[in-house]
Amino acid sequence: MVLDSISSPADLRRLGYPELDQLAAELREFIVEAVSLNGGHLGSNLGAVELTLALHRVFDSPRDILLWDTGHQSYVHKIITGRRHAFTSLRQAGGLSGYPSRDESQHDWIENSHASTILSYAHGIATAVERKGEPRRVVAVIGDGSLTGGMAYEGLNNLGHSGRNVIIVLNDNGRSYAPTVSKLSESLTRIRLNPTYMRRQRRLEQLLSAVPMVGDQLEKGMEGAKAAVREIFEPTAFFEPLGVRYVGPIDGHDIEKVETALRQATEFEGPIVVHLITQKGRGYKLAEDDPVKCLHDMSECKPGSYTAAFGDALMAAAETDPAIVAITAAMPDSTGLLPFGARFPDRFLDVGIAEQHAVTAAAGMAMGGLRPVVAVYSTFLTRAFDQVNLDVGLHGQPVVFCLDRAGITGDDGPSHHGILDLALLSKVPGMTIFAPSSYQELEVMLAEALSITTGPSVLRWPKTDARQVPADQVGSGRKARRVVEGDGEVAILAVGKMVAAAEEAADLLAAQGTSTTVWDVRLAKPLDPDMLADAARHALVVTAEDGLRVGGAGSAITDAIADLDESRQSPPVLTLGTPDGFIPQGKPARIHAELGLDGHGIAASIRKALGR
Numbered sequence: 217m218v219l220d221s222i223s224s225p226a227d228l229r230r231l232g233y234p235e236l237d238q239l240a241a242e243l244r245e246f247i248v249e250a251v252s253l254n255g256g257h258l259g260s261n262l263g264a265v266e267l268t269l270a271l272h273r274v275f276d277s278p279r280d281i282l283l284w285d286t287g288h289q290s291y292v293h294k295i296i297t298g299r300r301h302a303f304t305s306l307r308q309a310g311g312l313s314g315y316p317s318r319d320e321s322q323h324d325w326i327e328n329s330h331a332s333t334i335l336s337y338a339h340g341i342a343t344a345v346e347r348k349g350e351p352r353r354v355v356a357v358i359g360d361g362s363l364t365g366g367m368a369y370e371g372l373n374n375l376g377h378s379g380r381n382v383i384i385v386l387n388d389n390g391r392s393y394a395p396t397v398s399k400l401s402e403s404l405t406r407i408r409l410n411p412t413y414m415r416r417q418r419r420l421e422q423l424l425s426a427v428p429m430v431g432d433q434l435e436k437g438m439e440g441a442k443a444a445v446r447e448i449f450e451p452t453a454f455f456e457p458l459g460v461r462y463v464g465p466i467d468g469h470d471i472e473k474v475e476t477a478l479r480q481a482t483e484f485e486g487p488i489v490v491h492l493i494t495q496k497g498r499g500y501k502l503a504e505d506d507p508v509k510c511l512h513d514m515s516e517c518k519p520g521s522y523t524a525a526f527g528d529a530l531m532a533a534a535e536t537d538p539a540i541v542a543i544t545a546a547m548p549d550s551t552g553l554l555p556f557g558a559r560f561p562d563r564f565l566d567v568g569i570a571e572q573h574a575v576t577a578a579a580g581m582a583m584g585g586l587r588p589v590v591a592v593y594s595t596f597l598t599r600a601f602d603q604v605n606l607d608v609g610l611h612g613q614p615v616v617f618c619l620d621r622a623g624i625t626g627d628d629g630p631s632h633h634g635i636l637d638l639a640l641l642s643k644v645p646g647m648t649i650f651a652p653s654s655y656q657e658l659e660v661m662l663a664e665a666l667s668i669t670t671g672p673s674v675l676r677w678p679k680t681d682a683r684q685v686p687a688d689q690v691g692s693g694r695k696a697r698r699v700v701e702g703d704g705e706v707a708i709l710a711v712g713k714m715v716a717a718a719e720e721a722a723d724l725l726a727a728q729g730t731s732t733t734v735w736d737v738r739l740a741k742p743l744d745p746d747m748l749a750d751a752a753r754h755a756l757v758v759t760a761e762d763g764l765r766v767g768g769a770g771s772a773i774t775d776a777i778a779d780l781d782e783s784r785q786s787p788p789v790l791t792l793g794t795p796d797g798f799i800p801q802g803k804p805a806r807i808h809a810e811l812g813l814d815g816h817g818i819a820a821s822i823r824k825a826l827g828r
């Protein structure tokens with residue numbers, strides 16, 4: 217195995233091209249095996265094998281700085297920078313991160329996973345490198361999908377404006393999760409599919425390189441000529457007006473060609489895009505063939521999950537209300553919207569990796585009389601908080617936000633946990649926040665949210681199977697639901713997924729003689745006054761949520777109970793939630809147990825508070 221001889225990037229530079237091709241094949245097998253064991257981003261990594269090898273041969277990491285947008289495609293980078301043997305622990309508690317990680321290696325610079333940031337990091341790092349006069353190159357790899365995020369444009373604009381020396385490797389496979397949503401991507405595709413353009417470009421380059429350059433004037437003239445000819449032949453007169461040069465397109469699976477292009481790019485001053493055409497899922501038949509399932513983090517929508525409950529409920533609602541439109545930011549599959557898109561293609565919008573745009577566009581649609589439903593992961597809505605607060609909230613627009621993967625999500629680590637939504641969104645004036653605790657609850661809550669005519673609403677649910685409950689265990693309207701009635705000793709007010717844990721805690725406490733009332737809060741905002749009044753009759757109130765403890769639903773409940781009746785002593789409130797800190801990767805059940813947010817943990821906290 218060639219792979220056995222690789223323990224650092226320097227080992228790559230000893231190999232000839234036939235050995236590199238062999239290595240690429242071995243790396244693909246290795247990745248398929250690792251991902252089938254622990255999950256992960258299969259297709260993106262299979263598509264980035266050759267470009268990663270080329271990068272590590274041309275540049276000398278960590279002196280040269282290699283940056284990966286989103287970071288989900290960095291497995292080969294990890295393998296050849298000495299982490300191959302840790303792949304059995306990929307995405308596991310205490311194991312290798314699924315993204316670059318500064319703790320793991322000096323070859324990693326960014327703890328990423330949220331898309332479209334890398335050109336801004338590159339601008340910042342290149343500014344520092346140039347200011348300090350360090351002899352290091354800054355190279356940023358970004359996918360065509362991630363280039364649809366507005367921040368990527370901000371990065372490009374600033375790179376062009378400042379003229380920083382950054383090599384931007386555009387890893388263009390025409391796909392985000394689903395096909396990339398962008399006119400730019402369409403024109404890139406036109407180049408990719410146009411052999412005449414490729415031939416003409418090569419001829420032009422040969423011609424121009426044969427002309428001797430004399431003096432500044434001629435050089436400027438040549439630049440002008442080149443630019444003019446590019447304008448004619450290149451459908452992508454996009455980068456250059458921003459001050460960013462463009463070379464390509466180049467077959468991103470031809471290591472030699474990629475290396476040549478990268479070496480040439482180092483000769484230029486200023487930012488330059490090297491456009492590589494790659495194939496997602498390359499070399500793995502299943503991933504090449506199945507455009508959705510195998511390409512990403514096995515992000516399918518499982519039957520019986522909350523995601524499926526949402527997809528079903530939205531379809532049903534849309535059948536009777538033609539104003540409903542569904543919006544996704546590049547994740548139609550994993551937010552459960554594929555069936556909706558197939559049934560109502562005209563009422564389904566994929567805006568690209570553009571959460572901020574999704575939110576403000578939804579405000580616009582609501583202003584125009586539509587009923588927009590924005591389906592997004594909790595962690596990704598966070599970056600559009602300002603748009604939620606001002607563009608939707610301040611304007612009182614009835615946009616429904618449906619947040620999947622709320623709470624502790626697990627394998628993707630600190631940046632993917634959806635633990636900020638309750639704390640942040642509850643601060644938006646006029647916001648209504650639902651947290652379903654079962655499949656059936658999600659259905660009634662979506663209908664309720666869609667009946668709101670002023671102000672935004674949120675439904676947030678975890679990445680798990682949804683509990684199935686009979687009709688008499690489903691709440692209604694904007695009221696909380698008492699699940700278990702105790703005798704006044706302890707009341708647990710639980711949010712969403714924590715209802716099941718609270719019920720378990722109540723059973724454990726009952727077995728030891730402590731009577732516990734359990735409420736399904738259902739709405740984290742506004743809080744049900746009847747629930748608050750009932751809770752206040754107990755000697756101890758406990759709140760439980762799978763989100764940030766400080767500033768979350770528990771904080772709001774504590775304040776509301778204190779405000780109930782100032783003349784009366786209100787009971788102590790114990791708030792349980794996630795701590796102030798970045799929570800590492802691991803299985804959600806294990807993390808919940810470690811944080812005391814499972815049935816046993818909640819019971820233990822209550823026993824402690826009661827001094828038992």
Ligand SMILES: Cc1ncc(C[n+]2csc(CCOP(=O)(O)OP(=O)(O)O)c2C)c(N)n1
Nearest residue numbers: 260329330331359360361362391392393546
């Ligand atoms: C802000 C944000 N929204 C959504 C995602 C989910 N996501 C992860 S990878 C990806 C697709 C990225 O496409 P591209 O940049 O083209 O890379 P590829 O996987 O095709 O190599 C998406 C949508 C994310 N990581 N960050």
